[in-house]
Amino acid sequence: GEDVEQSLFLSVREGDSSVINCTYTDSSSTYLYWYKQEPGAGLQLLTYIFSNMDMKQDQRLTVLLNKKDKHLSLRIADTQTGDSAIYFCAEGLRNDYKLSFGAGTTVTVRA
Amino acid sequence: NAGVTQTPKFRILKIGQSMTLQCTQDMNHNYMYWYRQDPGMGLKLIYYSVGAGITDKGEVPNGYNVSRSTTEDFPLRLELAAPSQTSVYFCASSKDPARQPQHFGDGTRLSIL
Numbered sequence: 666g667e668d669v670e671q672s673l674f675l676s677v678r679e680g681d682s683s684v685i686n687c688t689y690t691d692s693s694s695t696y697l698y699w700y701k702q703e704p705g706a707g708l709q710l711l712t713y714i715f716s717n718m719d720m721k722q723d724q725r726l727t728v729l730l731n732k733k734d735k736h737l738s739l740r741i742a743d744t745q746t747g748d749s750a751i752y753f754c755a756e757g758l759r760n761d762y763k764l765s766f767g768a769g770t771t772v773t774v775r776a
Numbered sequence: 777n778a779g780v781t782q783t784p785k786f787r788i789l790k791i792g793q794s795m796t797l798q799c800t801q802d803m804n805h806n807y808m809y810w811y812r813q814d815p816g817m818g819l820k821l822i823y824y825s826v827g828a829g830i831t832d833k834g835e836v837p838n839g840y841n842v843s844r845s846t847t848e849d850f851p852l853r854l855e856l857a858a859p860s861q862t863s864v865y866f867c868a869s870s871k872d873p874a875r876q877p878q879h880f881g882d883g884t885r886l887s888i889l
Contacts (some may be wrong), residue, residue, distance in 0.1 A: 673816065695874055707780075707866055707880040708819075753818065762807055762826055762873045763834070768818040 669756050671767035677774055683741040685770045687754030690735060697730060698755040698764070699739045708753060711739070749774045778802050782867050782881035789857045789888050797852040797884050799867030807870040808850040809878065810834075810842065812863040819866065825850055857888045 669689045677683045689697070694716050700708040714721045714728045714737075721728045727740040741748055754767040783798045801808065806827045811819040811834075821834030825844040839861060841853045850869075854861060864885050868878040 669818075696877070698877055700880075707882040708868075710877045710879070713877055757873060759874065762824060763809070763821055764873070764878060766819040768816055 669754055669765050669767040671752075671754050671770045673768065673770060675770055675772045677744050677772065679744060679746060679774050679776050681744055683739075683744045683748065683772055683774075685739045685741075685752050685754075685772065687737040687739075687767055688735055689737065689754075689756045689765070691756065691758055691765075692732075692735070693759045694756045695759050696757040697728075697737050698753075698757070699726075699728065700753040700755060702751040702753065702769070704750075711752070744772075744774050746774050746776075748772060780867055780869055780879050780881035782865075782884050784884060785882065786885045787887070789854075789886065791857060791859065791888060793857050794853070794855050795857070795886075797854075797865055797867075797886070799850045799852070799881060800848050801850075801867075801869040801879070802848065803869060803871065803879065804847060805869035805871050805879075806847065807873050807878075808844065809868040809870075810840070810850070810852045811866045811868065812836065812861075813866060813883075814863050822852065822865075854886075859888045862886060862888045 698713040699711040725742045729738045751769040755764040780801045809824045810822040820836045823842040825831045867881045870878045
């Protein structure tokens with residue numbers, strides 16, 4: 666199967682860390698992606714991780730991958746108001762041309 | 777660098793009308809995709825193409841048609857618009873879906889009344 670699941674909402678205080686979680690079901694995934702969608706805009710690629718990696722860090726972003734539990738997380742350090750958006754987890758599969766997307770997590774940053 | 781360009785950005789249609797959503801990319805990507813986004817539902821794949829002249833159905837193809845006569849363009853056609861097709865439509869492209877991410881356009885917001 667290609668089900669990707671995410672929690673729908675996350676509220677975080679400005680300056681705190683945000684952690685967005687995602688679970689997937691297909692063990693043949695190649696890359697796992699995080700996209701960000703701001704209001705009225707398209708999807709912007711934030712970061713991605715290859716399935717043979719456990720962690721990837723890129724400035725304020727840290728991606729953790731637990732292949733055993735098929736769990737992916739995105740941590741945003743020092744969350745800012747500009748981080749308010751919908752975050753989508755997506756899974757790419759070997760021998761497939763398509764991505765499977767989660768429903769998206771709406772992150773709201775409060776002062 | 778324009779990337780993926782979608783037109784129009786907004787459109788209101790009456791039930792039964794037809795229209796074409798345009799998508800073009802200047803990155804010489806072979807793979808192109810059409811998605812629709814409904815609130816709380818994530819993205820659903822409508823159609824995709826692996827190269828000029830080749831298209832295939834995604835999860836929700838009913839009510840839509842596509843063509844791919846060039847590498848750059850991948851238009852999506854609605855023949856008989858229905859209220860259930862009210863959505864935000866995104867076009868995306870990729871150089872190599874096994875190793876490269878998909879690049880998205882800014883979307884077309886379509887309302888069927």
